[in-house]
Amino acid sequence: MTSMRVRYQTIEFGDLDIHLRTLRDRQQFHDKDGAAEQLGISSALWPLFGVVWDSSEVLAHHMLDYRIGGKRILEVGCGIALASLVLNHRLADITATDYHPEAGKFLAKNVQLNAGNAIPFVRTAWEDEASDLGEFDLLIGSDLLYERSHAELLSGFIDQHAKPHCEVVLVDPGRGNHARFSKHMVNRGYTHSQEPPENPDYLAQPFRGQILSYSR
Numbered sequence: 001m002t003s004m005r006v007r008y009q010t011i012e013f014g015d016l017d018i019h020l021r022t023l024r025d026r027q028q029f030h031d032k033d034g035a036a037e038q039l040g041i042s043s044a045l046w047p048l049f050g051v052v053w054d055s056s057e058v059l060a061h062h063m064l065d066y067r068i069g070g071k072r073i074l075e076v077g078c079g080i081a082l083a084s085l086v087l088n089h090r091l092a093d094i095t096a097t098d099y100h101p102e103a104g105k106f107l108a109k110n111v112q113l114n115a116g117n118a119i120p121f122v123r124t125a126w127e128d129e130a131s132d133l134g135e136f137d138l139l140i141g142s143d144l145l146y147e148r149s150h151a152e153l154l155s156g157f158i159d160q161h162a163k164p165h166c167e168v169v170l171v172d173p174g175r176g177n178h179a180r181f182s183k184h185m186v187n188r189g190y191t192h193s194q195e196p197p198e199n200p201d202y203l204a205q206p207f208r209g210q211i212l213s214y215s216r
Helices: 046-050 054-062 082-089 103-113 150-160 178-187
Strands: 006-013 016-023 072-075 093-098 121-123 136-142 162-172 191-195 210-215
Touching (some): 016 082, 016 103, 054 162, 082 093, 150 178
Parallel strands (some): 093 121
Antiparallel strands (some): 162 210, 191 210
16 A cells, blocks of 8 residues: 555534544555554554544543543553543643654644644653653553553553552453553552443443553
8 A cells, every 4th residue: 555545533522522633444554664664563553543442432531521630641552642632622731652653643633633732742662761751640541451461561651650649541442451450550559440431322332341540
């Protein structure tokens, strides 16, 4: 494929409309300069950042009325960053990260589409030893635990960027790795709870995942 096709869509959150430029579908691929290949992102994995997943909608809805006053917030593995865009509409202090080399460009475009303030973005891997991100009061993410090894990597990344007193909210669709992740978090001093999303009737199909909450 020599070109990347996109689509424009609007996702409604009650009276709030969030406008998105996303990939047209999961068949898109455009790594012209080989940036993704150098990062170990295969052609099969390349488009996953650029579509809207059910977990990201659940997280965005959860952030609609989440208490954010005075909190510095980080969206981890943001992908198309739907939750960040909702929080940006609420004038939250939100920063986004992702490993994909195109995620920051899509985020900047979507901020423009929604006439919002610029959202700081840092491209980083969870195993990177240092970054300029600093520490946060609230860390959020959706559908991050793809593989068994991600449990330890993600817990370490979160702990590196969490303030001594903090909250973590992750939406997990049930890929089988969240129990291992929770064990790592508890071992790092976090308390843990989980619950299904409330009234996810905005999704086209039933959601069998959980909202995972941690605090310290």
